Amino acid sequence: MTAPLSSPTAATTGPGPSARPGSRSAPPRPPGPAARPARGATGDRLRSLAPVLVPLAAVLGALAISTVLAVLAGATPAEAAAALWEGMVGTPYAIGSSVNVAAVLLLVATGFLVAHRAGLVNVGGEGQICLGAVGATAVGTMLPASVPAVLTLPLVLLVAALCGAAWGSIAAGLAVRRGVSEVITTLLLNFVGAAVLVLAVHEEALLRQPVTSSETLPQSAPLVEAAHLPLLGVPDSPATVAVVLALAAAAVASLVLRRTATGIRLAAVGQSRPAALRLGVPVDRLRFSALTTAGAGAGLAGGVLVASAPHVLDDGLSSGYGFSGLVVGLLARGSFTAAVGIATALGFLVSGGINLQLAAGVPASITQITESLIIIGVAGTAIWSVRRSRTRRRAAPRTALGSTATARTEVSS
Amino acid sequence: MSTTHPPADAGAPGALPGSRTSITTVPALALHAVTRVFGTHTALDSVDLEVAPGEVHCILGENGAGKSTLCNIVFGALPPTSGEVCLAGEPFAPSSPSDALAHGVAMVHQHFSLVPTLTVEENLLLGRGRARLRPDRRGLVVRLAEIEETLGLHVDPRARVGTLSVGARQRVEIVKALLDRPRLLLLDEPTGVLGPDEIDGLLATCRRVAAAGTAVVLITHKLAEVMRVGDRATVLRAGRVVGTGPLAREHGGGRSVPAPSGPTGSEPSWRDEELLEAGDLVGLMVGRDVSSLDPLLAASVGVTRTRAAGAAPAHVARRTAVPDDTTPPVLAVHGLVVETPDGARRVDGVDLEVRPGEIVGIAGVEGNGQSELVAALSGALRPAAGTVRLDGQDVTRARPARRTALGLGVVPEDRHHEAVVAGLSVTTNLLLARLHRFRRFGLLDRRAMRAAAAELARRFDVRAASLDAPVSALSGGNQQKAVLARELSLEPLRCVVAAQPTRGLDLGAVDDVVAHLRATADAGVGVLVVSSELSELLVLCDHVHVAYRGALSAPVPTDAPDARERVAHLMTGAAA
Incomplete structure (x- = not known):
């Protein structure tokens, strides 16, 4: 919070001394205009930092509000902050679980970004995660022993991705064939997907572990050993190779979108369907595959979730990862590098929040509030700064812009 | 009140x-x-x-x-x-x-x-x-x-x-x-x-x-x-x-x-x-001397006042070899009907033939079915009845990609929505339809793409600060030249359908567009131009149909002395 507060003071004190020589050398001129260039210079430096400072202020503000909420919930700010910090980066275990969460978010976000390139918004990450997890569990618990161990994990993850893709293809088919908004269909299919998961873990005929007593939990049997995601090998850390998988997926998606014909065609479809159609781009096929790919990304995330400890499927498997992944994708605004950074930040926050509940007795929902506040703050300030830069450019003196304007007309004429 | x-x-x-x-x-x-x-x-x-x-x-x-x-x-x-x-x-x-x-x-x-x-x-x-x-x-x-x-x-x-x-x-x-x-x-x-x-x-x-x-x-x-x-x-x-x-x-x-x-x-x-x-005004608008414009075009906007009606001199000056009626048409449309979803007939039984090397115009007040006709020809709309033949092949229901492969170039009416993807680079827009030619190890060969785009831009005089800049940064005239560059450089190119190709362009750019279309026709390509600018059509085309309520009139040869009057008369819906 301190950074933006200090900036106006710097701006107001800045021009004071530097304006003086100007007004002295030209006494008849009023001091106002003479002072302007100096303020402009200071202001420019601040403005160049604004893209960093403003979101930072938003994050700090969100944290401040969350601290107040934590205090209201009965913890001292110091306790809450310590618990949060501990849960985020305090121990190798904390870091490891944060990285695991980040990997899941990045997988969902990668799929989201692919669909988004084609102009489709996939809100159905949650349902696709559920279906992917159900598929992965089915394979991971029922695989015959004759299948070689090397193939088990790839098979589990492949089926997870395929199930997620199949779930996404329902919305994709409706969007392409019938023109139904994929925002609506993917969103509503979330509820159906969650219900499928609940049904699967409650029905013994499906995936529920054998009921031996009244205390048997409604969850699946654990996945076979070979289907467990290997750990990264960092001591005391639960970090799995999921993060490698997620980074690889993001890298491949980024390369495909930027450097291949398919990627460029997807962008053309996303920006102008009529033009893409006119140019012979298979618009329907690309839109269908893009949304299906988004489903595959989220489904893979579901598979990663069940293939990580405790290796069972229960009905609380995806606690909002689908929506958090969507947020990562939206905030990244098309950039995979940004997606990696944002997924990491959110991953650490989510995992810190779990510890907040465990250690400080503060409800974990406070971290969800924090997360939401940060998102609102960052997105809001992004909109604000875009608007501000527009009005500033409009208000800027004409002479400064005259040269660029003439340059433009020369080019265009 | x-x-x-x-x-x-x-x-x-x-x-x-x-x-x-x-x-x-x-x-x-x-x-x-x-x-x-x-x-x-x-x-x-x-x-x-x-x-x-x-x-x-x-x-x-x-x-x-x-x-x-x-x-x-x-x-x-x-x-x-x-x-x-x-x-x-x-x-x-x-x-x-x-x-x-x-x-x-x-x-x-x-x-x-x-x-x-x-x-x-x-x-x-x-x-x-x-x-x-x-x-x-x-x-x-x-x-x-x-x-x-x-x-x-x-x-x-x-x-x-x-x-x-x-x-x-x-x-x-x-x-x-x-x-x-x-x-x-x-x-x-x-x-x-x-x-x-x-x-x-x-x-x-x-x-x-x-x-x-x-x-x-x-x-x-x-x-x-x-x-x-x-x-x-x-x-x-x-x-x-x-x-x-x-x-x-x-x-x-x-x-x-x-x-x-x-x-x-x-x-x-x-x-x-x-x-x-009038001459002063044109000079002021364009910012250059009227004499540097295509004389036919200048005449058509009334600058030199040499020809009030008809375009006889233009015809003689332009065409070296006008195809005779025995040449098989490169684009043949028969009984084409396009309906809106609620059943209204926007194109009502259109017959049309374009021969190689011929420039055919469709005049008419906007909204008389021209847009739908072009959409049906380009493959964006599916006709309810009738046939479209391109070089003898039936393409009535073909996808745009197949039409392009058969040599149909289309300059769409709505430049911003249909002709270009405004947010993508000039290079991408020029080459979007032929990206498959630039694949190398699965990735796009960006250097080859730049070279190809630069060559197209040079040939068609597309002026851009950078070919990597989004196409929306170009002026309207340069955007249209980029569209022409893409469509007229198709291989093979048998027929070009240009809808309102000069709309919103300044006179200098109109001049360029007209010259390109003309050169294309001279190379033996059939050209169909749909425009609401009667003067341009009379200068450019060999004969002009008039669209009225979804139907086309019989062609009016533009070298007839009273062509302008006849076309203007037809535009009001009267029989010729």
Whole structure:
């Protein structure tokens, strides 16, 4: 919070001394205009930092509000902050679980970004995660022993991705064939997907572990050993190779979108369907595959979730990862590098929040509030700064812009 | 209607004995150093303008010259970045269009703002009568009668707007603008959608409205209209006023309605200024000497006045070998029907043939099925009946990609939505349809793409700061040249369908487009041009069909001496 507060003071004190020589050398001129260039210079430096400072202020503000909420919930700010910090980066275990969460978010976000390139918004990450997890569990618990161990994990993850893709293809088919908004269909299919998961873990005929007593939990049997995601090998850390998988997926998606014909065609479809159609781009096929790919990304995330400890499927498997992944994708605004950074930040926050509940007795929902506040703050300030830069450019003196304007007309004429 | 009268009653006919004396002194509208900046683009640069009451002041300029921005500033839709607007001598800074309306400024937009399902009366009453619960129908009838008596503008209050012709709808728009007795009437490109007869009616109305004491500002890029109706003209180029002055009276009787005293009353003050002629205006608009333009095109816009009708000399000069009727057509359309989802026939049994090396035009007022015909030819719309054959192959239901592979180039009508992907780079846009040729190890060979794009840009003179810049950064003319570069460089290329290829382009760019299409035809490609610019079609084409209500007329050869009259006649729906 301190950074933006200090900036106006710097701006107001800045021009004071530097304006003086100007007004002295030209006494008849009023001091106002003479002072302007100096303020402009200071202001420019601040403005160049604004893209960093403003979101930072938003994050700090969100944290401040969350601290107040934590205090209201009965913890001292110091306790809450310590618990949060501990849960985020305090121990190798904390870091490891944060990285695991980040990997899941990045997988969902990668799929989201692919669909988004084609102009489709996939809100159905949650349902696709559920279906992917159900598929992965089915394979991971029922695989015959004759299948070689090397193939088990790839098979589990492949089926997870395929199930997620199949779930996404329902919305994709409706969007392409019938023109139904994929925002609506993917969103509503979330509820159906969650219900499928609940049904699967409650029905013994499906995936529920054998009921031996009244205390048997409604969850699946654990996945076979070979289907467990290997750990990264960092001591005391639960970090799995999921993060490698997620980074690889993001890298491949980024390369495909930027450097291949398919990627460029997807962008053309996303920006102008009529033009893409006119140019012979298979618009329907690309839109269908893009949304299906988004489903595959989220489904893979579901598979990663069940293939990580405790290796069972229960009905609380995806606690909002689908929506958090969507947020990562939206905030990244098309950039995979940004997606990696944002997924990491959110991953650490989510995992810190779990510890907040465990250690400080503060409800974990406070971290969800924090997360939401940060998102609102960052997105809001992004909109604000875009608007501000527009009005500033409009208000800027004409002479400064005259040269660029003439340059433009020369080019265009 | 008394509730809706603005304070500005001075402009009302017969109610201005006092204001008559002030005509020469106080301009109805004055702009002083008005500047408007959008981002890095200066749309209006220190513009000064004075419009006297009772005059028709034409504002000319190519697209992007700042005409519409100027209109929007006066009408309150945009605030100026700097500068001052004065209305009848008073500083005027409307906060919104309704504020401008309250001050006696009315505007007729290029696109109609009428509700088609309502009657004319309901449309006219929309948005007014806030002071009472019930709309003032009686007052409206009185006012309509008044307008009809003084201005000769007749509208039927009970007609449903959706059933009216385009010209009648525009009349309703103008009546709507005049209801409140505005001091200033802004008309933004009002003739774009009208047929020749309707344009005559509109221009006559302009004169009458001005004669009643209202200042009329007519925004247009069509010179012929300006010369017929304007008292004064101001030419904008790239946001600056490059010329202003009274217009030379080309033909004294050309004023469709003798103005009693309004415009002539203020004429003496102009005597000492130099009169502007049509040629001067073109030079000012384009910013280069008229003689550097394609002579045929220059003639068609009335600059040299060598050919008032027909295009016989053009034909002789252009065509080296006109294909005879025995050559098999490269594009053959038979009995084509295109229906809207609700069953209305937009294209109704069209027969059309284009032979190799031939340029065929489709003229007609917009909205007579031309867009749907082009969409069906390009594969964007599926026809309900009929066949389209390209080089003998049936492509009636083929995908756009197959048509392209068979050699059909299409220059779509809506450049921003259909022809280019505005946010992608110039290179990508040029090569989007043939990306598969640039694959190397699964990835795109960007160096080869750049080289190919640079070669295309050079051949078609596409000027871009960078070929990696988004295509939206290019001027309209360069965007269109990029589209032509892409479509005309197809291999093979057998036929080109160009819809409104010159729309929104300045004369220089029109010149380039015409030259490219002509060169393409000379190379043995069949060319079909759909345009609402009759002059261009007459210059460019071998023969012209006229679209009317979804059907095409028999072709009119453009070398016939009375081609222009015949086509203009057909555009009104009459049989040839």
